[in-house]
Amino acid sequence: MIEAKNIIKTFKNGPIETQVLKGIDLIVNDGEFIAIMGRSGAGKSTLMYQMSLLDHPTSGAIYIDGKDATALTSHERSRLRLVTFGYVFQDYALLPELTALENVVVPLLMQGMSEKDAAARALRALQRVGLHERPGNLPSQLSGGEQQRVSIARAIAHEPTVLFADEPTANLDRESSDAIMEIFKELHGRGQTIIMVTHEDEYGTLANRIIRLDDGRIVSS
Amino acid sequence: MNSLFTDIRVGWYLALRQVRRASKWTTTLIVFVMVLTFLDLVVVTGVLVGLIDGITNLYRTQETGDVILTALDNKNYIENSAQVAALIKGLPQVETVTERYSSGGTIEANYQESAGDLNTKTNETGASFVGIDPNTEQAFGKLAGYVKEGSYLSENDYDAVLLGSLYVDRYSFGKMPSLTPLENVYPGSKVRVTINGNVREMTVRGILVSTANSPIAQRIYMPADELRLLMGRTDNNVDEIAILLKPGADSGVFRDTLLRSGVGDVAKVQTFDEAIPNGVGEVKDTFAQIGNAIGSVGLVVASITIFIVIFINALTRRKFIGILKGIGVTGRAIEVSYVFQSLFYAVIGSGVGLLVLYGFLVPYVSAHPIVLPISAAIIVAPVLDTTVRIALIVIATVIAGYIPSRMIVRKNTLDSILGRN
Ligand SMILES: Nc1ncnc2c1ncn2[C@@H]1O[C@H](COP(=O)(O)OP(=O)(O)O)[C@@H](O)[C@H]1O
Ligand SMILES: [Mg+2]
Numbered sequence: 001m002i003e004a005k006n007i008i009k010t011f012k013n014g015p016i017e018t019q020v021l022k023g024i025d026l027i028v029n030d031g032e033f034i035a036i037m038g039r040s041g042a043g044k045s046t047l048m049y050q051m052s053l054l055d056h057p058t059s060g061a062i063y064i065d066g067k068d069a070t071a072l073t074s075h076e077r078s079r080l081r082l083v084t085f086g087y088v089f090q091d092y093a094l095l096p097e098l099t100a101l102e103n104v105v106v107p108l109l110m111q112g113m114s115e116k117d118a119a120a121r122a123l124r125a126l127q128r129v130g131l132h133e134r135p136g137n138l139p140s141q142l143s144g145g146e147q148q149r150v151s152i153a154r155a156i157a158h159e160p161t162v163l164f165a166d167e168p169t170a171n172l173d174r175e176s177s178d179a180i181m182e183i184f185k186e187l188h189g190r191g192q193t194i195i196m197v198t199h200e201d202e203y204g205t206l207a208n209r210i211i212r213l214d215d216g217r218i219v220s221s
Numbered sequence: 222m223n224s225l226f227t228d229i230r231v232g233w234y235l236a237l238r239q240v241r242r243a244s245k246w247t248t249t250l251i252v253f254v255m256v257l258t259f260l261d262l263v264v265v266t267g268v269l270v271g272l273i274d275g276i277t278n279l280y281r282t283q284e285t286g287d288v289i290l291t292a293l294d295n296k297n298y299i300e301n302s303a304q305v306a307a308l309i310k311g312l313p314q315v316e317t318v319t320e321r322y323s324s325g326g327t328i329e330a331n332y333q334e335s336a337g338d339l340n341t342k343t344n345e346t347g348a349s350f351v352g353i354d355p356n357t358e359q360a361f362g363k364l365a366g367y368v369k370e371g372s373y374l375s376e377n378d379y380d381a382v383l384l385g386s387l388y389v390d391r392y393s394f395g396k397m398p399s400l401t402p403l404e405n406v407y408p409g410s411k412v413r414v415t416i417n418g419n420v421r422e423m424t425v426r427g428i429l430v431s432t433a434n435s436p437i438a439q440r441i442y443m444p445a446d447e448l449r450l451l452m453g454r455t456d457n458n459v460d461e462i463a464i465l466l467k468p469g470a471d472s473g474v475f476r477d478t479l480l481r482s483g484v485g486d487v488a489k490v491q492t493f494d495e496a497i498p499n500g501v502g503e504v505k506d507t508f509a510q511i512g513n514a515i516g517s518v519g520l521v522v523a524s525i526t527i528f529i530v531i532f533i534n535a536l537t538r539r540k541f542i543g544i545l546k547g548i549g550v551t552g553r554a555i556e557v558s559y560v561f562q563s564l565f566y567a568v569i570g571s572g573v574g575l576l577v578l579y580g581f582l583v584p585y586v587s588a589h590p591i592v593l594p595i596s597a598a599i600i601v602a603p604v605l606d607t608t609v610r611i612a613l614i615v616i617a618t619v620i621a622g623y624i625p626s627r628m629i630v631r632k633n634t635l636d637s638i639l640g641r642n
Contacts, residue, residue, distance in 0.1 A: 055635050081548060083549070087547060093541070096541070106235070
């Protein structure tokens with residue numbers, strides 16, 4: 001369970017202060033599939049960075065399973081991101097000189113797994129996204145949709161408590177996008193907690209709850 | 222789970238793949254820079270020191286031996302030479318002893334030809350003559366090995382000379398004060414030798430070729446008895462006694478032994494270090510320092526190269542570094558990956574450098590010394606010195622790889638992912 005309590009995020013640019021999140025309260029229960037929606041600039045990504053511990057809110061707190069994550073050291077936060085969370089970024093973010101399999105292996109090694117176990121597990125994750133037949137391909141040898149599937153495999157291989165995805169289909173064509181959302185649906189079906197940012201209504205309806213943001217506030221949920 | 226161990230493991234995993242899939246050209250170029258750095262560090266000093274070592278070594282093997290006796294400053298020869306030599310030969314540390322006469326004089330060539338032909342001029346030059354016993358001298362310094370043209374002196378040779386290369390224009394390095402190389406002299410040519418007012422026509426038996434600073438190149442050898450007669454010396458007292466000791470014997474200790482037995486009363490007793498021309502030791506130290514200075518510059522240049530390479534690499538990969546940190550890979554693991562990469566360049570560079578050095582340069586240059594006007598240089602690269610230099614390269618590159626990667630890794634994770642400053 002993740003709880004955001006009165007999150008305020010202000011960016012300072014010299015004398016100019018912009019309040020991007022203006023007091024967000026949100027509880028995400030285990031097994032939920034949340035879609036964060038809203039127009040561009042509403043603060044969706046910013047909210048996701050706070051909840052996924054990639055950023056520090058200006059005020060407010062994030063509770064993960066009841067524990068205040070804002071009080072943790074950066075090392076502990078890093079560990080939480082490694083073990084508890086999974087991330088899918090808009091632009092896939094795969095390491096270019098690592099193969100599909102190796103990209104998935106790295107965070108598993110970081111968790112202390114042996115190379116052999118990590119590889120076996122990475123292969124299973126690739127299987128779940130339908131890419132197990134090309135584990136040796138470099139990102140440059142994969143299409144955008146395939147790269148995004150590798151990045152999903154990397155995000156789920158360690159069975160994270162929460163999967164975060166920030167506009168995972170924004171750079172993809174229709175067909176690839178549908179395939180990605182199919183994977184998300186399937187993951188959710190197995191009980192995976194997912195917090196996804198999207199601005200496509202059609203994909204929002206896959207979620208069991210839609211959070212609408214506007215100008216840094218939740219306008220409906 | 223030991224986290225440092227995990228960081229190293231992940232760093233290694235990343236580094237291995239980065240290096241393996243890096244552009245071959247870039248890798249080759251960086252390795253090439255490292256090889257040059259290694260050679261710059263090891264070979265420049267090695268050649269400079271080798272140059273001086275070459276000179277001193279020539280003096281030891283060709284002229285002084287380990288200990289040399291010469292006439293006292295106020296005497297023209299070593300008194301009681303025969304007894305002194307006998308005493309020395311009886312000592313257990315002694316390997317070989319050679320007694321030599323030596324005298325200044327002049328030598329002329331082409332005087333017959335010039336008598337009939339106006340185009341050929343008589344050559345004449347001042348010279349340093351040495352009278353030797355050919356067999357003893359061969360046992361001492363393998364003199365016959367330096368005969369490039371003609372043949373060595375034989376036991377009963379008479380009226381025959383061996384010319385050092387500086388006296389023969391095709392081997393010399395041009396004119397020097399008091400020495401004009403002879404033109405048109407070959408084995409069999411007649412030369413006129415004038416010593417102490419006595420003139421004698423002799424035949425060139427052979428030509429000894431060594432480097433300019435070699436004592437061999439600077440001398441003209443003839444049978445001992447003949448020089449003794451020309452000098453007008455009536456007794457058998459010689460001018461120098463050179464002693465080669467058995468391996469392991471200490472020249473300083475041996476010199477002191479001789480002094481204690483009274484040899485110092487009739488001769489100047491010097492170890493080869495003391496006898497070599499003044500200042501050679503200082504020159505050697507100076508050259509070693511110059512070599513180190515040049516090497517240090519190379520080291521700095523290589524460090525900067527690695528720094529720039531890693532910095533640009535990390536900077537262009539800043540987004541990926543951000544992603545790695547974002548998904549929970551520690552900054553230290555990423556830094557370790559860059560340290561491994563620079564280590565790879567240093568180790569491969571030094572390895573190739575070592576191969577080039579010991580597999581090719583050292584053996585090749587020993588077989589074909591770099592003949593420079595002052596000496597024939599070999600490369601002096603003791604394994605310990607080389608090891609220290611490799612350690613220096615490795616330390617410098619690791620630091621040069623660590624600092625820029627740390628600079629990039631320390632940047633805010635989210636800023637790196639989003640490409641913000
Ligand atoms: N580092 C920053 N400095 C200043 N303003 C920022 C910064 N990051 C985001 N913003 C602003 O915050 C607002 C919300 O951004 P974001 O969360 O990325 O929107 P969304 O993801 O909903 O499109 C935007 O107006 C954006 O310009
Ligand atoms: Mg966004």
